Amino acid sequence: MLRDELIAARERYLSPSLGTTSLYAGNPLILSHGQGQYVFDESGKRFLDCTGQNMCVSLGFAHPVTMAMVSEQMHRLQHATTLFYNEQSVCYARELVAHLPVREDGEDWVVQLSNSGAEAIDLAYMMARAHTGHYEMVALRNAYHGLQFGAAGSTSFNTNRFASPGMQGFVHAMHPDQYKGSFGAVLEPYLLELKRLIAASTSGRIAGMIIEPIQGSGGVVPMPPGYMEGAFRIIRDAGGVCISDEVQTGFGRLGSAYWGFVDHGVLPDIIVLGKGMGNGFPIAGVVCRRSVAESFARMKFFNTYAGNPVACAAARSVLKVIDDEGLQTHARLCGERLLAGLMRLKARHELIGDVRGKGLILGIELVRDRVTREPAVEEGTRVQARLREAGFILVRGSPTRNTFRINPPLCISFDDADALLDAFDQALAAG
Ligand SMILES: Cc1ncc(COP(=O)(O)O)c(C=O)c1O
Numbered sequence: 001m002l003r004d005e006l007i008a009a010r011e012r013y014l015s016p017s018l019g020t021t022s023l024y025a026g027n028p029l030i031l032s033h034g035q036g037q038y039v040f041d042e043s044g045k046r047f048l049d050c051t052g053q054n055m056c057v058s059l060g061f062a063h064p065v066t067m068a069m070v071s072e073q074m075h076r077l078q079h080a081t082t083l084f085y086n087e088q089s090v091c092y093a094r095e096l097v098a099h100l101p102v103r104e105d106g107e108d109w110v111v112q113l114s115n116s117g118a119e120a121i122d123l124a125y126m127m128a129r130a131h132t133g134h135y136e137m138v139a140l141r142n143a144y145h146g147l148q149f150g151a152a153g154s155t156s157f158n159t160n161r162f163a164s165p166g167m168q169g170f171v172h173a174m175h176p177d178q179y180k181g182s183f184g185a186v187l188e189p190y191l192l193e194l195k196r197l198i199a200a201s202t203s204g205r206i207a208g209m210i211i212e213p214i215q216g217s218g219g220v221v222p223m224p225p226g227y228m229e230g231a232f233r234i235i236r237d238a239g240g241v242c243i244s245d246e247v248q249t250g251f252g253r254l255g256s257a258y259w260g261f262v263d264h265g266v267l268p269d270i271i272v273l274g275k276g277m278g279n280g281f282p283i284a285g286v287v288c289r290r291s292v293a294e295s296f297a298r299m300k301f302f303n304t305y306a307g308n309p310v311a312c313a314a315a316r317s318v319l320k321v322i323d324d325e326g327l328q329t330h331a332r333l334c335g336e337r338l339l340a341g342l343m344r345l346k347a348r349h350e351l352i353g354d355v356r357g358k359g360l361i362l363g364i365e366l367v368r369d370r371v372t373r374e375p376a377v378e379e380g381t382r383v384q385a386r387l388r389e390a391g392f393i394l395v396r397g398s399p400t401r402n403t404f405r406i407n408p409p410l411c412i413s414f415d416d417a418d419a420l421l422d423a424f425d426q427a428l429a430a431g
Helices: 003-013 016-021 064-076 087-097 117-132 149-154 188-201 227-237 260-264 290-296 309-324 327-348 377-389 414-429
Strands: 031-035 038-041 046-049 109-114 137-140 170-173 208-211 241-245 270-273 284-289 352-358 361-366 395-397 403-406
Touching: 046 414, 064 309, 087 109, 087 309, 109 117, 109 290, 117 137, 117 149, 117 208, 117 241, 117 270, 117 284, 117 290, 137 149, 137 188, 149 170, 170 188, 188 227, 208 227, 227 241, 227 260, 284 290, 309 327, 327 352, 327 361, 327 414, 361 377, 377 403, 377 414
Parallel strands: 137 170, 137 208, 208 241, 241 270
Antiparallel strands: 031 038, 038 046, 109 284, 270 284, 352 361, 361 403, 395 403
């Protein structure tokens, strides 16, 4: 299809509601193919994909191991529903559990798969409610957990809310944003506020709390050291279970650890997975304590595609390649190089208010004024367009759309990292 024809057909046949999600409004980028960390448009122009397609393409495009494992499974059996046993989902669950810390409370981890992150989030909430017998859940402000049903109830952006009642049963605690949070760069006031929220806005006995170790879509806001530990204690005292949303922070992307919660020295009761899990194949899921899953086992819970063997083959390739190619260590080294370079850029460009994150989850917040921290949104749009010209695709997160996010496939090279820093430098210098 020619470019104009494709754009017109998309407007004609795909829902207008998708318009709000497209990048580069008015001048869309059409992706033709991908290789490694790069994508190519219809004219053959190459881009470093600093989005990793919303972090889903973790190993890289057309990775030979994913292609071989997927293709072999595709030829063997393309689908088996959960009514039947199949080797792929069983092997995947075993291999996944081997990548989790051993529990010292005598419980083991079990896996339940789904097709998308939001489905897995809803599953986690249902499990928390079934296990505790409580209903109310706590999420953080500025959190993104998906847009279906309960997931949407816990997501905390007004851009994703209708002016009508959403899913009931969620209260939102102040997120401990160390750059522009309501209480500043501290820890205890946020924990105290969480306690007060439970006392004032819930029955006092809650089903649980969900936390992203780094709020990704909220603009790369890392939980400060001690927050998850303190919050987990408060939640367990109120009878709830603790859920770590590892949809973005899982699978080695942080470099320092395979899972985000590990860096915080806590052990969740439920872990939610998605995105990078399948190197682009739709697969997500929940890993939880066996007793949590047992409470839920009274109810028949089923969905048609969960545990699809081709998606499981892709997910097995992710675990294998991260280990075989040392991608977690590579994410750490690349992240350190990028972070150091971004700090140098911050010293040179007033527009950069803050640089934060870890591994290959990095954020660059643009502000008009370093004291008021007024979001530099139009400036960001110009920088984004210049980066595109230079061959780098980046999205901006946070409700105010002023934080660039760097989340490329884990196979990004040091040369790519240096080239991205140069491109940023030039795009910022151009004003
Ligand atoms: C942290 C987090 N949790 C959950 C989700 C929902 O995942 P999905 O879009 O696959 O439903 C997302 C999606 O962006 C996410 O970033």
